Amino acid sequence: MGLKGILTGNPMRLVRTLALGAITLAAMSLMLIGTAGSAGASSIPTGGTKVSGGTVRWAEPPGSAPTYIFPFMSSSIESVSNSSQFQYMLYRPLYMFGFPGKNSTTLNPTLSLASIPTYSNNDTTATVALKNYKWSDGESVTASDVLFFMNMLHAETANWYDYVPGLFPDNIKSVVATSPSEVTFTFNKSYEPTWMTYNEFSQITPFPTAWDVTSATAASGSGGCSSGVYGASSTDAACTSVYNFLNGQAGNISGFSSSPIWSVVDGPYTIAASKGGSFSSSGQVTLVPNTSYSGPQKATVTVQELPFTNDNAEFNALVGGSIDVGYVPQQDITQNTSNATNPGPNNPRLTNFYLTPWVLYGYNYAVDKFDSTGDGGNAGAIYKQLYFRQALQSVVDQPAMIAKFLKGYGVPTYGPVPVLPKNNLVDAYEQSNPYPYNPSHAKSLLTSHGWKVVPNGTDTCQKPGTGPSDCGAGIPKGAQLNFTMAYASGTEWQEQMMTVEQSAWNAIGIKTALVSNTFPTVIQDYAAPCMTGSPCTVEEGWWGGGWEYSPDYYPSGETLFQTNAGSNSGNYNDAKADTLIAATNTTEASLDDYQNYIAKQLPAIWEPNADYELSEVRSTLRGIAPQNPFANLFPEYWYYVKK
Amino acid sequence: MTGFLVRRLLQAVIVVIGVMAFMFVLIHLIPGGEARAVLGPRAQPPAIAAFNKENGLNLPVWEQFFRYLWNLGHFQLGRSYYLNQNVTALIGQALPKTLVLVGLSTLFAVVVAIPLGVYQVVRRNKPEDYIITGLTFVLYAMPAFLLGTLLILWFGIYIKIFPTEAPQSTSILGILSDPRALVLPVLTLSAITIASFSRYMRSSMMETMTEDFVRTARAKGAGPQRVLYVHALRNAIIPIVTLLGLSLGTIVSGAVITESVFNYPGMGLLAINSAFREDLPTLLGVTFVVTIATIAGNLLADILYAVVDPRIRYAKS
Numbered sequence: 038m039g040l041k042g043i044l045t046g047n048p049m050r051l052v053r054t055l056a057l058g059a060i061t062l063a064a065m066s067l068m069l070i071g072t073a074g075s076a077g078a079s080s081i082p083t084g085g086t087k088v089s090g091g092t093v094r095w096a097e098p099p100g101s102a103p104t105y106i107f108p109f110m111s112s113s114i115e116s117v118s119n120s121s122q123f124q125y126m127l128y129r130p131l132y133m134f135g136f137p138g139k140n141s142t143t144l145n146p147t148l149s150l151a152s153i154p155t156y157s158n159n160d161t162t163a164t165v166a167l168k169n170y171k172w173s174d175g176e177s178v179t180a181s182d183v184l185f186f187m188n189m190l191h192a193e194t195a196n197w198y199d200y201v202p203g204l205f206p207d208n209i210k211s212v213v214a215t216s217p218s219e220v221t222f223t224f225n226k227s228y229e230p231t232w233m234t235y236n237e238f239s240q241i242t243p244f245p246t247a248w249d250v251t252s253a254t255a256a257s258g259s260g261g262c263s264s265g266v267y268g269a270s271s272t273d274a275a276c277t278s279v280y281n282f283l284n285g286q287a288g289n290i291s292g293f294s295s296s297p298i299w300s301v302v303d304g305p306y307t308i309a310a311s312k313g314g315s316f317s318s319s320g321q322v323t324l325v326p327n328t329s330y331s332g333p334q335k336a337t338v339t340v341q342e343l344p345f346t347n348d349n350a351e352f353n354a355l356v357g358g359s360i361d362v363g364y365v366p367q368q369d370i371t372q373n374t375s376n377a378t379n380p381g382p383n384n385p386r387l388t389n390f391y392l393t394p395w396v397l398y399g400y401n402y403a404v405d406k407f408d409s410t411g412d413g414g415n416a417g418a419i420y421k422q423l424y425f426r427q428a429l430q431s432v433v434d435q436p437a438m439i440a441k442f443l444k445g446y447g448v449p450t451y452g453p454v455p456v457l458p459k460n461n462l463v464d465a466y467e468q469s470n471p472y473p474y475n476p477s478h479a480k481s482l483l484t485s486h487g488w489k490v491v492p493n494g495t496d497t498c499q500k501p502g503t504g505p506s507d508c509g510a511g512i513p514k515g516a517q518l519n520f521t522m523a524y525a526s527g528t529e530w531q532e533q534m535m536t537v538e539q540s541a542w543n544a545i546g547i548k549t550a551l552v553s554n555t556f557p558t559v560i561q562d563y564a565a566p567c568m569t570g571s572p573c574t575v576e577e578g579w580w581g582g583g584w585e586y587s588p589d590y591y592p593s594g595e596t597l598f599q600t601n602a603g604s605n606s607g608n609y610n611d612a613k614a615d616t617l618i619a620a621t622n623t624t625e626a627s628l629d630d631y632q633n634y635i636a637k638q639l640p641a642i643w644e645p646n647a648d649y650e651l652s653e654v655r656s657t658l659r660g661i662a663p664q665n666p667f668a669n670l671f672p673e674y675w676y677y678v679k680k
Numbered sequence: 681m682t683g684f685l686v687r688r689l690l691q692a693v694i695v696v697i698g699v700m701a702f703m704f705v706l707i708h709l710i711p712g713g714e715a716r717a718v719l720g721p722r723a724q725p726p727a728i729a730a731f732n733k734e735n736g737l738n739l740p741v742w743e744q745f746f747r748y749l750w751n752l753g754h755f756q757l758g759r760s761y762y763l764n765q766n767v768t769a770l771i772g773q774a775l776p777k778t779l780v781l782v783g784l785s786t787l788f789a790v791v792v793a794i795p796l797g798v799y800q801v802v803r804r805n806k807p808e809d810y811i812i813t814g815l816t817f818v819l820y821a822m823p824a825f826l827l828g829t830l831l832i833l834w835f836g837i838y839i840k841i842f843p844t845e846a847p848q849s850t851s852i853l854g855i856l857s858d859p860r861a862l863v864l865p866v867l868t869l870s871a872i873t874i875a876s877f878s879r880y881m882r883s884s885m886m887e888t889m890t891e892d893f894v895r896t897a898r899a900k901g902a903g904p905q906r907v908l909y910v911h912a913l914r915n916a917i918i919p920i921v922t923l924l925g926l927s928l929g930t931i932v933s934g935a936v937i938t939e940s941v942f943n944y945p946g947m948g949l950l951a952i953n954s955a956f957r958e959d960l961p962t963l964l965g966v967t968f969v970v971t972i973a974t975i976a977g978n979l980l981a982d983i984l985y986a987v988v989d990p991r992i993r994y995a996k997s
């Protein structure tokens with residue numbers, strides 16, 4: 038029956054036809070949407086005949102296109118998409134961390150521009166010897182290029198995203214280019230060499246002399262920043278002028294690929310239009326091999342970074358075959374994995390791809406505001422009680438939540454040093470999960486400290502005082518455990534975990550109300566430490582992003598848990614912790630003491646850390662997996678094999 | 681007419697200033713530090729101080745507002761905190777994309793919906809009328825994300841006759857030179873508009889057909905086609921003109937769901953992302969442009985009334 042037949046037929050027949058059509062349409066749609074089935078565990082393919090060249094279309098995370106090219110970023114601009122996944126391929130940091138195709142967390146001497154520093158004078162001096170790297174304009178990467186960065190940093194600390202007052206570069210007394218290939222740093226005191234290399238020298242990116250200018254037509258080096266004396270006011274003034282010029286150039290996005298400034302690279306890739314590269318303001322980037330790269334491995338594939346509005350749009354492109362390296366959204370993972378770093382069975386719609394989970398070197402936590410005046414003025418005093426923090430943590434069942442809500446693609450947090458990816462810094466005590474899920478223990482912690490526990494009600498303090506069986510200092514009789522936890526909305530697994538935690542806390546009478554808000558709002562309200570003299574009414578908050586150790590790769594806690602540190606969001610204040618943190622900066626064996634103490638003390642509520650990305654790689658692409666735990670890309674090691 | 685236009689333009693300026701003042705105050709009433717929200721948990725006090733100074737956030741709110749108005753008067757909408765671009769440039773990239781997508785969809789919807797509404801009146805209470813009514817209800821009730829996803833699955837992934845994404849070019853010419861990639865997003869967006877416009881058209885046309893002047897035209901011997909297309913249509917189309925005028929704001933503000941599903945970052949996504957990121961200069965800039973478009977749309981609709989219906993005149997009284 039044609040359309041005319043339908044239009045002129047009898048009404049009942051018409052209704053039946055329409056109903057049948059609607060049912061068929063619905064059934065087809067359901068079939069198309071839900072064609073998931075079972076599949077075997079995904080594994081990283083090996084072997085094959087190498088094919089030279091080709092293009093890898095790489096999906097940028099949603100809404101995370103690179104926007105800034107100058108490798109000297111302020112906090113508002115700094116992001117993984119700007120540094121690890123863009124700038125590092127053009128402008129190599131002095132020291133690279135991690136290895137291509139491995140999830141190792143250590144310094145990579147092969148890909149670094151300099152040899153590992155030599156420490157002397159009781160570790161108050163370090164000498165950095167540069168290797169024989171070249172800029173694409175033919176100049177060598179020299180000591181004055183390192184000095185250029187250091188002078189810029191000294192002049193523009195407020196515009197350096199990783200600046201922490203008192204640390205780099207405040208603790209550097211002098212930087213001297215002792216020869217064209219050697220730089221000597223003198224510190225204000227003795228420092229533990231690994232800490233210094235991993236947390237401070239790791240921030241350095243040599244700048245070419247061609248950038249030492251204050252106008253597009255000026256002669257190379259005329260800015261005076263690369264040749265000035267470190268710390269001199271005249272050098273600072275020169276560097277500020279150079280910074281203003283370069284920052285202005287870096288604000289002209291549409292001119293990145295045509296700029297003679299940014300075309301001078303020492304990394305394996307370039308975006309120079311003259312070489313076939315490109316950079317669009319909408320986030321499409323074409324990185325082409327830098328044919329004059331002087332590192333150990335020259336790139337052969339071209340990389341196209343492509344922007345996506347959300348993970349569904351990206352997934353459609355992945356299934357449609359228009360990208361080569363992408364990611365499967367959490368909700369499209371069909372089966373669990375047993376380990377966050379190992380792939381489980383892949384989504385059966387992605388037959389031409391293999392799954393490779395991408396785990397970053399970081400941890401996740403929710404903030405307790407130790408100075409909070411919430412909960413009738415008692416919140417801060419309550420959070421300061423270790424037994425209370427232990428009770429809170431003892432009902433957070435991280436392994437179960439990871440299995441249930443992240444399908445296994447997440448890492449539990451048991452302390453400040455990540456337990457995965459595997460690394461030699463995490464201690465056995467922290468790995469052992471000091472506070473396993475134990476609601477009855479949590480309840481007994483409260484009852485044994487003078488609280489009347491009312492499951493699914495509100496606990497009240499019955500025994501005020503500072504004795505071992507009392508509620509604790511500053512907590513009056515009748516004080517209630519009644520808090521508000523704010524969390525960042527928009528991520529399903531975070532919302533699910535918050536709901537489960539709320540339920541678990543309520544079950545032992547820690548009445549918890551949940552409030553969801555946008556990520557920036559939660560950051561705004563909870564990331565900043567409470568200011569002395571200002572009311573601090575907020576109580577608990579979780580923005581979900583946690584902390585990634587980069588470019589401070591050594592997991593010491595001076596920026597996180599030291600008293601008055603800028604990122605000590607909860608205002609945690611503990612003299613012993615301060616001593617242990619200070620020791621990590623100066624002695625080699627102290628990291629274990631620090632991490633175990635912090636793991637035990639719970640300066641924050643440890644929360645599960647989701648895998649950064651569940652990457653999908655075309656089955657003919659090699660050299661990419663496992664991926665770098667600091668989110669760096671090494672496409673110079675990528676290659677296709679014949680089908 | 682000239683006096684009317686001048687009065688409306690003056691009103692428009694006042695409305696724009698009022699909307700921007702309201703938005704500015706509303707945004708600055710948000711508790712907490714804007715700098716921390718933008719800079720994240722790593723930011724240290726020197727970075728926060730530098731950010732506040734650079735963006736004038738250390739000044740009193742009234743001074744910030746007058747600076748903002750002054751800049752607005754010079755079409756300087758500020759700089760995005762996150763995207764390292766001027767807001768004017770960001771809008772310059774997003775607006776053409778949205779104009780192409782939503783403009784084409786609206787045009788297609790009008791071209792389909794008006795004849796559809798008229799046809800339903802002609803075949804009133806016949807099976808065709810019921811079928812079209814049923815289909816328009818289904819389309820009207822269907823969320824854009826569902827329709828878009830289904831279209832992608834059918835035509836982009838399984839039959840593979842259209843791309844899964846809208847055109848990725850940044851220029852209008854580039855977008856228009858990839859018409860295959862425009863088919864699915866335009867269909868998604870126009871489906872809902874067709875549904876609503878055709879319902880308005882049907883209702884308006886039915887009402888018009890009962891008017892005295894239609895009976896008079898028939899009595900004077902005008903044929904059914906002439907009555908329908910010459911006498912009735914022109915009068916019945918006024919509600920559609922109103923809808924079109926009002927939709928100019930929508931055309932400029934974008935279709936956030938469709939843009940998101942088809943990976944097509946236009947004005948809608950720019951607005952919503954800047955809201956979620958608390959990228960306030962961008963949010964205010966988008967609000968400014970959308971406000972102007974909404975006012976212009978209303979003005980345009982008023983002018984078109986007079987064109988469509990000569991009885992409407994904007995006299996001094």
